Amino acid sequence: MSSRYNLGPTxxxxxxxxxxxxxxxxxxxxxxxxxxxxxxxxxxxNLVGINIVFALSYNMLLGQTGQLSFGHAVxxxxxxxxxxxxxxxxxxxxxxxxxxxxxxxxxxxVIGFAIGVLxxxxxxxxxxxxxxxxxxxxxxxxxELIASAGFILVSIFGGEEGVSGDRMNxxxxxxxxxxxxxxxxWFIAFxxxxxxxxxxxxxxxxxxxxxxxxxxxxxxxxxxxxxxxHIRYLVFILSGGFAGMAGxxxxxxxxxxxxxxxxxxxxxxxxxxxxxxxxxxxxGPILGAALLTYAQSNLSDFAEAWLLxxxxxxxxVVLFAPGGLAGIILSVFNGLTRPGARARLVxxxxxxxxxxxxxxxxxxxxxxxxxxxKGYGEVYAPFGVAFGPDSALTWICAGAxxxxxxxxxxxxxxxxxxx
Amino acid sequence: MSQSVLKxxxxxxxxxxxxxxxxxxxxxxxxxxxAVIGPxxxxxxxxxxxxxxxxxxxxxxxxxxxxxxxxxxxxHINRMGLSRSFQVSNIFENMSxxxxxRCGLLWSMGDRYSFWRNIGQMKEAQRKTAQxxxxxxxxxxxxxxxxxxxxxxxxxxxxxxxVAGGADVILLDEPTAGMSNTETTRAIAQIRAxxxxxxxxxxxxxxxxxxxxxDRISVLxxxxxxxxxxPEEIRSDPKxxxxxxxxxxxxxxxxx
Numbered sequence: 001m002s003s004r005y006n007l008g009p010t011x012x013x014x015x016x017x018x019x020x021x022x023x024x025x026x027x028x029x030x031x032x033x034x035x036x037x038x039x040x041x042x043x044x045x046n047l048v049g050i051n052i053v054f055a056l057s058y059n060m061l062l063g064q065t066g067q068l069s070f071g072h073a074v075x076x077x078x079x080x081x082x083x084x085x086x087x088x089x090x091x092x093x094x095x096x097x098x099x100x101x102x103x104x105x106x107x108x109x110v111i112g113f114a115i116g117v118l119x120x121x122x123x124x125x126x127x128x129x130x131x132x133x134x135x136x137x138x139x140x141x142x143x144e145l146i147a148s149a150g151f152i153l154v155s156i157f158g159g160e161e162g163v164s165g166d167r168m169n170x171x172x173x174x175x176x177x178x179x180x181x182x183x184x185x186w187f188i189a190f191x192x193x194x195x196x197x198x199x200x201x202x203x204x205x206x207x208x209x210x211x212x213x214x215x216x217x218x219x220x221x222x223x224x225x226x227x228x229x230h231i232r233y234l235v236f237i238l239s240g241g242f243a244g245m246a247g248x249x250x251x252x253x254x255x256x257x258x259x260x261x262x263x264x265x266x267x268x269x270x271x272x273x274x275x276x277x278x279x280x281x282x283x284g285p286i287l288g289a290a291l292l293t294y295a296q297s298n299l300s301d302f303a304e305a306w307l308l309x310x311x312x313x314x315x316x317v318v319l320f321a322p323g324g325l326a327g328i329i330l331s332v333f334n335g336l337t338r339p340g341a342r343a344r345l346v347x348x349x350x351x352x353x354x355x356x357x358x359x360x361x362x363x364x365x366x367x368x369x370x371x372x373x374k375g376y377g378e379v380y381a382p383f384g385v386a387f388g389p390d391s392a393l394t395w396i397c398a399g400a401x402x403x404x405x406x407x408x409x410x411x412x413x414x415x416x417x418x419x
Numbered sequence: 420m421s422q423s424v425l426k427x428x429x430x431x432x433x434x435x436x437x438x439x440x441x442x443x444x445x446x447x448x449x450x451x452x453x454a455v456i457g458p459x460x461x462x463x464x465x466x467x468x469x470x471x472x473x474x475x476x477x478x479x480x481x482x483x484x485x486x487x488x489x490x491x492x493x494x495h496i497n498r499m500g501l502s503r504s505f506q507v508s509n510i511f512e513n514m515s516x517x518x519x520x521r522c523g524l525l526w527s528m529g530d531r532y533s534f535w536r537n538i539g540q541m542k543e544a545q546r547k548t549a550q551x552x553x554x555x556x557x558x559x560x561x562x563x564x565x566x567x568x569x570x571x572x573x574x575x576x577x578x579x580x581x582v583a584g585g586a587d588v589i590l591l592d593e594p595t596a597g598m599s600n601t602e603t604t605r606a607i608a609q610i611r612a613x614x615x616x617x618x619x620x621x622x623x624x625x626x627x628x629x630x631x632x633x634d635r636i637s638v639l640x641x642x643x644x645x646x647x648x649x650p651e652e653i654r655s656d657p658k659x660x661x662x663x664x665x666x667x668x669x670x671x672x673x674x675x
Contacts, residue, residue, distance in 0.1 A: 007517050007549050007561050008539065206525055206541075207534040213522045216511040222493040223471065223503060225526030225584055234532055 079244020116244020278324025358405025
């Protein structure tokens with residue numbers, strides 16, 4: 001075979017782009033506990049791990065197959081409920097014996113995966129007959145249906161207070177009894193790595209590639225011998241499986257599952273994670289899950305309007321950076337390595353300053369407005385600078401910053417187009 | 420006469436009151452290069468859409484090697500060995516040229532919906548992809564994103580994807596549309612090479628290409644085939660001359 005026929009990336013490049021990132025992830029996961037994280041840091045990281053797997057599973061549909069789903073939490077929730085019931089069976093079996101006596105709690109994400117696959121297989125059968133907008137509508141309907149069933153079928157979903165379990169039961173795999181949060185970390189780290197590696201490997205299989213072909217041009221796929229509907233269905237099942245696996249991780253982490261976990265709220269949040277992170281890139285949802293989980297657990301403490309900020313961020317990404325965070329990082333990297341980097345850098349620095357100015361102005365207006373509506377006369381005073389709600393200076397300053405920032409962005413955008 | 424491969428029997432297609440195809444009978448035989456010509460709006464593309472399964476005939480029957488294919492889904496027909504290209508380039512735009520061709524031949528490699536095999540390790544698929552790319556002069560552009568290709572190369576890729584799966588009945592819908600003379604010559608040479616030993620059905624506007632390439636020609640006018648025959652027979656057919664007024668009739672005149 002001639003060397004001309006050796007298509008595709010070189011061995012070294014394959015290693016650098018496919019194997020190295022996974023090794024880096026594994027090393028990072030192993031080294032994190034050595035930094036001595038606090039308890040709250042551990043619980044944040046555990047949540048990030050769960051959301052990474054969940055967001056990646058969602059992106060198998062959105063980013064890789066071009067299927068917009070509004071009900072992905074259904075598979076997360078059903079997988080999680082399966083896992084929490086399994087944990088309770090393990091607890092019972094510790095006394096009564098039987099199959100579950102030999103099943104470690106460490107392995108319940110496998111149960112979550114199986115339930116997710118089952119749910120995806122059943123629900124996907126009718127809903128994958130349609131693509132695009134009808135599919136999105138069906139997913140919304142199914143989500144509503146399952147979420148309301150969650151409150152009605154008490155013996156399965158536990159009603160409003162949900163079903164709780166105890167992770168410290170059964171046979172401790174790898175010597176982990178999963179009591180302390182630092183032990184749960186290892187459990188989460190293990191399954192996060194398995195999830196990331198498996199879903200990345202999936203993109204490199206015939207089905208994974210054809211899923212991307214369906215996303216690009218489903219009409220043509222049927223003329224190369226593939227049934228696009230069948231491809232969508234298979235990906236849907238697998239995506240449900242990984243969502244269920246994330247649910248299983250969550251069941252062990254929180255030791256409780258409530259019907260809220262099946263609702264439209266987490267379904268919407270996972271969409272935001274995948275999209276803000278960058279649905280076009282494999283790593284996008286990982287970034288989105290990390291950012292949004294961090295923001296949700298920290299920002300929500302000191303900014304009551306954090307959902308408003310989240311909405312604004314989402315709209316900004318949709319309008320101006322459809323590649324999401326991953327797209328921004330990639331274009332900055334490409335922009336710096338290609339010739340003409342200096343001019344580009346000046347442009348970006350200008351846009352960054354203008355954007356920050358607009359953001360600061362906007363934040364001041366929103367925060368002052370939130371305090372006015374609360375009516376306690378509280379004054380917004382970040383870094384000791386007071387912005388009195390009655391002072392004209394507050395509104396003039398904030399308004400000026402917002403206007404200046406927005407005009408700056410507009411000016412730089414026009415300048416960029418002219419170049 | 421050789422064996423019939425593709426047979427259309429009284430195929431009709433109407434969209435509401437508009438009768439686009441009005442009773443087409445056609446017999447494509449093994450190994451021939453068969454051109455379908457006709458004025459704009461005669462229904463040539465509709466005919467291809469009916470054969471390839473994109474549209475379902477209102478009545479009539481289409482058979483491929485004796486098996487009925489009218490009413491089957493496009494992917495079923497493709498798996499039975501009939502592959503088509505499109506008049507407007509219809510490629511996977513965000514994928515590389517190499518991946519586009521690989522998508523075209525993946526089904527024939529037998530791994531189908533596999534989600535447990537590493538596609539990079541499928542050496543036979545790699546080798547075949549490279550071979551097809553070389554035949555179409557796309558090897559040097561293998562890693563470029565398909566949407567970034569120049570127009571003529573996108574057309575070549577379109578045909579490369581069509582033949583990649585090894586189908587032995589190939590339908591090409593205006594493969595040289597919008598190409599320059601040099602590009603057309605190159606494209607026809609490629610088509611000639613890849614259709615060797617296969618059955619080719621082609622819709623084409625360039626009469627030079629049609630009369631040079633085809634073994635037989637069918638003339639479609641207002642959804643009806645008014646004549647089928649060798650290039651000589653078509654050239655001297657009075658009905659064809661009547662249908663082709665103006666430029667193309669002059670061409671028939673000149674090449675007679």
